[in-house]
Amino acid sequence: MSLDHSRQTSYRILDASANRAAEGIRTIEEFVRFGLDDSQAAAVAKELRHELATALSRLNRAELLAARDTEGDVGTALETTAEYSRAEIADVITAAAERVQQSLRVLEEYGKTVDVEFARQIESLRYRAYTHHRQIELDAITGSRKRRLAEAVLYLLIDCGRSESEFIERLQTLSHAGVDVFQLRDKQAHDRQLFERAKCGASIAKDCNALFIVNDRADIALAAGADGVHVGQDELPAAMARRVLGSERLVGVSTHTIDQVHQTIRDGADYIGCGPTFPSSTKSFGSHAGTAFLDQVHAETRQTPRPAFAIGGINRTNLDQVTACGFHRIAVTAAINDAEDPAAAARELRRRLVDR
Numbered sequence: 001m002s003l004d005h006s007r008q009t010s011y012r013i014l015d016a017s018a019n020r021a022a023e024g025i026r027t028i029e030e031f032v033r034f035g036l037d038d039s040q041a042a043a044v045a046k047e048l049r050h051e052l053a054t055a056l057s058r059l060n061r062a063e064l065l066a067a068r069d070t071e072g073d074v075g076t077a078l079e080t081t082a083e084y085s086r087a088e089i090a091d092v093i094t095a096a097a098e099r100v101q102q103s104l105r106v107l108e109e110y111g112k113t114v115d116v117e118f119a120r121q122i123e124s125l126r127y128r129a130y131t132h133h134r135q136i137e138l139d140a141i142t143g144s145r146k147r148r149l150a151e152a153v154l155y156l157l158i159d160c161g162r163s164e165s166e167f168i169e170r171l172q173t174l175s176h177a178g179v180d181v182f183q184l185r186d187k188q189a190h191d192r193q194l195f196e197r198a199k200c201g202a203s204i205a206k207d208c209n210a211l212f213i214v215n216d217r218a219d220i221a222l223a224a225g226a227d228g229v230h231v232g233q234d235e236l237p238a239a240m241a242r243r244v245l246g247s248e249r250l251v252g253v254s255t256h257t258i259d260q261v262h263q264t265i266r267d268g269a270d271y272i273g274c275g276p277t278f279p280s281s282t283k284s285f286g287s288h289a290g291t292a293f294l295d296q297v298h299a300e301t302r303q304t305p306r307p308a309f310a311i312g313g314i315n316r317t318n319l320d321q322v323t324a325c326g327f328h329r330i331a332v333t334a335a336i337n338d339a340e341d342p343a344a345a346a347r348e349l350r351r352r353l354v355d356r
């Protein structure tokens with residue numbers, strides 16, 4: 001092969017692979033943006049696209065275009081049946097992620113014959129794309145809400161607040177301080193106010209990468225676009241809440257006995273609240289399930305993993321008793337909302353839940 005022909009072959013391969021990589025990255029970016037509504041992941045996806053464009057700008061575009069010969073490409077007629085079998089979005093993402101990895105690898109290898117620095121940039125992009133796309137593939141398969149729930153340790157119950165602006169500020173401050181899940185629980189608020197706050201809270205929480213759950217009301221959770229609902233033992237059964245919300249959103253259920261835990265898991269709840277653990281200034285109870293219940297849940301639910309949040313009177317003073325039961329997820333109201341510095345309280349609780 002003459003030198004000229006060899007260079008033209010490299011450019012022809014680079015041109016085709018660059019297009020495939022860009023298409024694959026864009027396919028995944030669209031899912032992150034419109035399917036996951038995940039602003040952080042969308043920003044990373046956009047960065048990857050720009051990194052590819054920056055690396056490609058090192059190549060001579062005129063040479064790339066001159067080398068392009070789609071009509072003469074013997075590979076265009078070869079299509080596999082697999083290319084047309086995409087039963088679910090997860091299949092689309094898997095195929096796109098594989099396409100990106102393969103085409104970046106091709107760019108890297110043939111790029112070495114043209115510009116070593118280009119090959120280096122592509123290699124670093126390939127690693128970044130691998131990590132990013134792996135997470136998105138997981139999200140597509142398991143659902144991003146479930147993944148974020150699985151990672152959550154600090155869950156805060158909040159009311160509607162004095163005003164919408166105060167509510168927004170509280171959500172933003174506390175999510176930055178480490179609250180993973182917010183639950184709108186306001187027994188005094190009218191439906192309209194609950195709906196308005198739920199709508200606003202769901203949108204703010206999404207931007208902050210936190211989950212937003214509505215207490216008791218599956219209808220309001222759905223109408224407001226919240227991430228899920230939390231129901232108690234005397235409220236809508238989990239299966240009915242699921243019917244209202246569908247499989248994409250989360251259903252959490254309060255449990256006070258081990259039988260309820262087993263039943264709740266059978267009913268398909270995504271997480272459980274376990275308590276009341278200690279006397280609470282937020283809600284009064286005739287009796288408390290206590291830490292003995294937490295011990296029992298921890299011992300019996302290791303085989304059926306569902307995130308379990310201890311609730312009821314938990315604060316910085318008694319937290320160690322909760323973690324000693326093997327619980328590293330808590331749901332609180334007063335410990336954060338009534339603290340002199342709620343953000344500092346959230347940061348401390350989070351640190352102690354994570355540092356084991």
Ligand SMILES: Cc1ncc(COP(=O)(O)OP(=O)(O)O)c(N)n1
Nearest residue numbers: 230231232233254273274309311331
């Ligand atoms: C996370 C979490 N766990 C338990 C509860 C209590 O729910 P419920 O028993 O329905 O009581 P109310 O909150 O409705 O008074 C919860 N809200 N969140």
Ligand SMILES: Cc1ncsc1CCOP(=O)(O)O
Nearest residue numbers: 276280282312313332333334
């Ligand atoms: C709603 C609820 N259900 C069981 S305990 C509780 C209140 C939780 O708030 P606090 O953390 O202030 O006890």
Ligand SMILES: [Mg+2]
Nearest residue numbers: 216231232235
């Ligand atoms: Mg309830």
